[in-house]
Amino acid sequence: MSLPLIRFAAGLAYREAGAGRPMLLLHAFPLSSAMWEPQFVSLGQVARILAPDLPGFGGSPLANPPWTLDSLADQLVQFLDDVHVQEPVVVVGLSMGGYLAMAMARRHAQRLAGLVLADTKAEPDDTDARTNRDRLIRVAQEHGVSAIVEAMLPKMTAPITQRTRPGVLDQLREMASGQSVAGVTAALAALRDRPDARPGLAEITLPTRVIVGASDLITPPDVAHRMAEAIPKCTLIDILGAGHMSNLERPDEFNAAVRSFLAVLQSTP
Ligand code: MLT
DSSP, X not given: OOOOOEEEETTEEEEEEOOSEEEEEEOOTTOOGGGGHHHHHHHHTTEXXXXXXXXXXXXXXXXXXXXXHHXXXXXXXXXXXXXXXXXXXXXXXXXXXXXXXXXXXXXHGGGEEEEEEESXXXXXXXXXXHHHHHHHHHHHHHHOHHHHXXXXXXXXXXXXXXXXXXXXXXXXXXXXXXXXXXXXXXXXHHHHTOOOOHHHHTTOOSOEEEEEETTOSSSOHHHHHHHHHHSTTEEEEEETTOOXXXXXXXXXXXXXXXXXXXXXXXXOX
16 A cells, blocks of 8 residues: 555644645545545645544544544644645545535535535434444444454445455455554544534535445435435536445546546636
8 A cells, every 4th residue: 555654733643645726535434544545646636635534543643522523623624724724625525524524514614615525424323323333332342443343344345346356345454443442432422423414405505526336335325315415516426336435446436526526616716
């Protein structure tokens, strides 16, 4: 794996690549900025890529007090200040990263130029999902992070990825099982308690692109399509042959979807 070096700003480790319009890449659970490996070169040709490790993941310390979607959205704005980004940024978030991108759009829309919401959803956890988060917290505490990673892995990628690109699963397993119990359990609590983003969707005035793997089992296409319909200036791209980790499973299609969105943003005054 070839990755940009880790740097630090605003209490977060991050990786940076490329030059041009700033683009913030927000990773999924329970991963790190390393999941953007197939994006650094391609997107770095058209943008200045900033990819933080969220608190307690990768090289970033735990947040104290524990983070919430809203507190982390504020910390990410501090991060942008510390890396001297004042120009509005394009935020690309996948799954948990998408929840955060929506929190940034709710709280700091003036700092954003556009949103890419990949394999994510606006719905909060229902009662069963909240109970499952609590169960996963106990599993991680009693049996370690690997136990929850093995339970998650089969759902994270499309069957075709599992058959033809087993290296993607190895990469996910390595990245996820290297995370700490404290980081993972803090994130599970933040995800469990996240607000319902649906009421705010109609208020998003930023150009937005929704991307979803056509075989995503965790945030399925019908859920992504509903979200896209509720956002006024939104375009939608389904990626065939991808599951939940569309950026890793179909990097060329994912990169093309982000690059074409950027091109539209650049051509619009
Ligand atoms: C993710 O990929 O970030 C997670 O599946 C999000 C979640 O568990 O809600």
